[in-house]
Amino acid sequence: MAFISSGYDPENPMKDRITDIGPRHFEEFFPPVIKKNYGKWLYHEILEPGILVHVAESGDEVYTIRVGGCRLMSVSHIRELCEIADKHCDGYLRFTTRNNIEFMVDSKDKVEPLKQDLLSRKQPGGCYKFPIGGTGAGITNIVHTQGWIHCHTPATDASGTVKATMDVLFEEFTSMRLPAQLRISMACCLNMCGAVHCSDIAILGYHRKPPMIDYEYIDKLCEIPLAIAACPTAAIKPAKHELPDGTKVNAVAVNEERCMFCGNCYTMCPSMPLADTEGDGIVLMAGGKVSNRIDAPKFSKVVVAFIPNEMPRWPTMTKTIKKMVEVYAADARKYERFGQWAERIGWEKFFEKTGLEFTHHLIDDFRDPAYYTWRQTSQFKFT
Amino acid sequence: MEFKHKTPLIDQLETGPWPSFVSDIKREAESRRKNERNIDYQIPADVCEDLLGVLELSYEHGRTHWKHGGIVGVFGYGGGVIGRYCDQPEMFPGVAHFHTLRVNQPSSKFYTTKYLEQLCDLWERRGSGITNMHGSTGDIVFLGTTTPQLEEIFYELTHNIGQDLGGSGSNLRTPSCCLSGARCEFACYNTQAICHALTNEYQDELHRPAFPYKFKFKFDGCPNCCVASIARSDMSFIGTWRDDIRIDQEAVKAYVGGELKPNAGAHAGRDWGPFDIQKEVIDLCPTGCMRWDGSKLEINNKECTRCMHCINVMPRALRVGQDTGCSILVGAKAPILDGAQMSSLLVPFIKVEEPYDEIKELIESIWDWWMEEGKNRERLGELIKRQGFQKLLDVTGLKAIPQMVKEPRSNPYIFWKEEEVPGGWKRDINEFRKYHQR
Numbered sequence: 001m002a003f004i005s006s007g008y009d010p011e012n013p014m015k016d017r018i019t020d021i022g023p024r025h026f027e028e029f030f031p032p033v034i035k036k037n038y039g040k041w042l043y044h045e046i047l048e049p050g051i052l053v054h055v056a057e058s059g060d061e062v063y064t065i066r067v068g069g070c071r072l073m074s075v076s077h078i079r080e081l082c083e084i085a086d087k088h089c090d091g092y093l094r095f096t097t098r099n100n101i102e103f104m105v106d107s108k109d110k111v112e113p114l115k116q117d118l119l120s121r122k123q124p125g126g127c128y129k130f131p132i133g134g135t136g137a138g139i140t141n142i143v144h145t146q147g148w149i150h151c152h153t154p155a156t157d158a159s160g161t162v163k164a165t166m167d168v169l170f171e172e173f174t175s176m177r178l179p180a181q182l183r184i185s186m187a188c189c190l191n192m193c194g195a196v197h198c199s200d201i202a203i204l205g206y207h208r209k210p211p212m213i214d215y216e217y218i219d220k221l222c223e224i225p226l227a228i229a230a231c232p233t234a235a236i237k238p239a240k241h242e243l244p245d246g247t248k249v250n251a252v253a254v255n256e257e258r259c260m261f262c263g264n265c266y267t268m269c270p271s272m273p274l275a276d277t278e279g280d281g282i283v284l285m286a287g288g289k290v291s292n293r294i295d296a297p298k299f300s301k302v303v304v305a306f307i308p309n310e311m312p313r314w315p316t317m318t319k320t321i322k323k324m325v326e327v328y329a330a331d332a333r334k335y336e337r338f339g340q341w342a343e344r345i346g347w348e349k350f351f352e353k354t355g356l357e358f359t360h361h362l363i364d365d366f367r368d369p370a371y372y373t374w375r376q377t378s379q380f381k382f383t
Numbered sequence: 384m385e386f387k388h389k390t391p392l393i394d395q396l397e398t399g400p401w402p403s404f405v406s407d408i409k410r411e412a413e414s415r416r417k418n419e420r421n422i423d424y425q426i427p428a429d430v431c432e433d434l435l436g437v438l439e440l441s442y443e444h445g446r447t448h449w450k451h452g453g454i455v456g457v458f459g460y461g462g463g464v465i466g467r468y469c470d471q472p473e474m475f476p477g478v479a480h481f482h483t484l485r486v487n488q489p490s491s492k493f494y495t496t497k498y499l500e501q502l503c504d505l506w507e508r509r510g511s512g513i514t515n516m517h518g519s520t521g522d523i524v525f526l527g528t529t530t531p532q533l534e535e536i537f538y539e540l541t542h543n544i545g546q547d548l549g550g551s552g553s554n555l556r557t558p559s560c561c562l563s564g565a566r567c568e569f570a571c572y573n574t575q576a577i578c579h580a581l582t583n584e585y586q587d588e589l590h591r592p593a594f595p596y597k598f599k600f601k602f603d604g605c606p607n608c609c610v611a612s613i614a615r616s617d618m619s620f621i622g623t624w625r626d627d628i629r630i631d632q633e634a635v636k637a638y639v640g641g642e643l644k645p646n647a648g649a650h651a652g653r654d655w656g657p658f659d660i661q662k663e664v665i666d667l668c669p670t671g672c673m674r675w676d677g678s679k680l681e682i683n684n685k686e687c688t689r690c691m692h693c694i695n696v697m698p699r700a701l702r703v704g705q706d707t708g709c710s711i712l713v714g715a716k717a718p719i720l721d722g723a724q725m726s727s728l729l730v731p732f733i734k735v736e737e738p739y740d741e742i743k744e745l746i747e748s749i750w751d752w753w754m755e756e757g758k759n760r761e762r763l764g765e766l767i768k769r770q771g772f773q774k775l776l777d778v779t780g781l782k783a784i785p786q787m788v789k790e791p792r793s794n795p796y797i798f799w800k801e802e803e804v805p806g807g808w809k810r811d812i813n814e815f816r817k818y819h820q821r
Binding site for chain 2: 018
């Protein structure tokens with residue numbers, strides 16, 4: 001492995017330096033039919049799950065095949081996407097906000113060969129490389145975070161929980177038989193880089209044990225004031241600690257009852273790890289949405305306080321999610337999103353119908369918003 | 384192929400219909416082992432094998448094996464690179480350093496294969512070959528390289544590919560947008576153009592952290608909010624219109640007659656019975672502003688709140704208006720700390736036209752306030768809650784209007800300002816006492 005210079009000169013970092021050029025311009029990447037008809041699209045139709053046609057004022061048509069993808073993707077896989085796009089789509093493709101890949105062709109006769117090609121490609125274990133679906137009243141790809149593949153504060157894995165869930169719900173990805181679209185998101189700790197707080201169903205990793213303190217190293221490794229300032233609930237204060245050999249060191253004390261298990265202290269201070277095999281696991285939330293359709297966007301609500309991490313396939317979690325989807329599919333009205341359904345029947349009925357256990361953990365006790373979630377009326381349903 | 388580490392747990396994620404990320408990492412591991420393209424790898428060739436190994440160890444322990452990164456980056460930037468180190472470097476030397484780079488995606492993620500191949504060539508040689516397409520905020524994410532490669536990658540990105548890094552840390556995060564007019568008939572403004580323009584206008588804010596915390600722009604072309612701007616961005620731009628929904632009465636009849644599939648065919652997988660315009664459109668309209676008399680659809684547009692339901696159900700009969708622009712809402716964030724917040728409406732309607740001066744002025748007035756008053760790690764939404772919506776109106780110079788709230792306040796605890804009360808607050812107690820004994 002010989003070092004190959006890019007041209008960068010570490011002795012003279014400003015030499016020929018290019019900065020602040022931003023991203024490439026999006027128009028460079030538009031297929032000709034997109035460029036020609038920009039802003040002039042008349043309507044679209046979903047021809048079958050995962051296949052759309054958009055018709056422009058000019059009469060031009062663009063056919064799109066949407067395929068699921070792992071957001072974790074190797075360059076070999078990307079090269080294969082490129083090979084397909086070169087073969088069928090004149091070298092263009094796009095990605096969606098939910099990590100799907102879209103192949104576009106400009107006439108109907110190009111759809112079938114592309115479709116057959118995509119479905120014929122499988123991984124060694126038999127998984128589809130390019131499953132077609134993710135449109136209309138069904139489930140599309142799960143957006144997610146890094147998990148154990150790359151993050152320092154996760155309480156569960158992201159790619160693994162998503163793979164396990166999508167395997168269980170695969171038929172809903174390739175069909176359109178739900179009352180409305182159902183969006184699932186996954187974030188591996190409560191900091192929610194994945195912002196799962198407005199999803200129909202959210203999978204959330206959660207720690208349940210406060211950080212440990214590595215007294216011998218904390219003052220050597222950490223800026224203690226930064227760790228203290230990082231705590232969102234002010235649960236950390238400076239403290240002296242006596243090591244077994246009698247040495248007094250600067251350290252911190254954690255008011256454990258105030259800890260909300262976010263790991264922000266660990267981000268600032270590697271001497272405060274909180275990951276734990278039994279402590280960590282999954283929270284399930286449900287009923288959120290981001291669209292303004294019919295009613296306002298909604299937050300997801302916690303419906304299962306804790307499910308242990310069951311590697312490698314999280315069977316309790318996937319079973320619970322599948323049950324929620326099935327009950328929703330059977331009970332909701334056409335166009336009704338998960339949260340709209342739960343609100344119409346009442347959350348007390350939601351727990352009855354899904355069979356999920358209601359425990360005290362599900363009653364909000366965090367600051368002001370809690371009060372607004374309690375029931376200030378004599379109206380309720382018996383269950 | 385036999386790899387360095389046995390991975391019996393994650394191997395179980397290689398079956399089932401959904402694509403397997405484990406199989407994909409193995410594919411890359413094998414490709415690097417074989418090296419058929421004869422690449423002079425600049426980081427360990429077995430990086431993917433060690434990545435599988437460390438992931439297997441996490442599956443065994445139920446705990447992560449990554450440490451947070453320390454300060455790594457490229458010269459002159461404070462963002463775009465996230466440091467990452469493995470906590471078992473002796474067992475997995477290939478991923479001992481495993482830093483992330485965020486590459487600022489082009490607006491709405493259309494690509495040519497040529498461009499993607501260039502990125503692949505670069506990342507295969509100088510990194511792990513593993514990416515995220517894409518990260519949660521929208522960037523192309525390069526996962527895993529060593530410190531000495533960071534400047535080399537940045538040099539090649541900027542010199543050979545004409546491409547810059549995205550944001551991380553307390554700065555403007557990489558803005559993102561929906562695909563808008565590129566392939567959507569609902570788009571009320573060109574989200575890609577403004578996303579690109581503001582990304583370039585604010586390169587300094589994106590690369591050099593000077594904010595109290597992160598700040599996100601997201602651009603949705605219509606109220607369907609496909610990029611979740613209302614939930615996920617400090618400043619959400621949501622397309623809307625202020626004239627009338629366009630109606631094609633013949634197409635309405637075609638929906639009623641069953642010739643056109645409702646909701647563009649989105650419900651085709653189940654027999655929901657024949658389309659019932661009264662039940663599925665008129666009765667679900669949140670404002671009750673529609674009427675169908677059996678031959679003509681009427682919309683009282685003055686009462687419409689533009690929720691998109693009727694347009695989504697009958698896209699060939701109904702189209703968004705032609706006097707289009709966007710609403711600007713502010714303050715969304717994920718739950719940390721004070722609970723999740725949606726964005727709140729600040730500007731009901733504004734035209735979205737180059738050079739976007741009015742929008743830039745608004746952004747900068749908000750940033751000035753937030754940079755002055757925001758506490759460390761305080762998002763805009765939390766500052767608005769702490770100092771009040773009125774303060775936001777003060778700093779932006781906007782006038783209070785009823786559209787900004789769902790309802791007026793239900794407590795009378797109004798913080799009157801001195802200048803609002805005739806005569807001000809300075810009074811003479813002795814003058815008062817002339818008429819009021821002690």
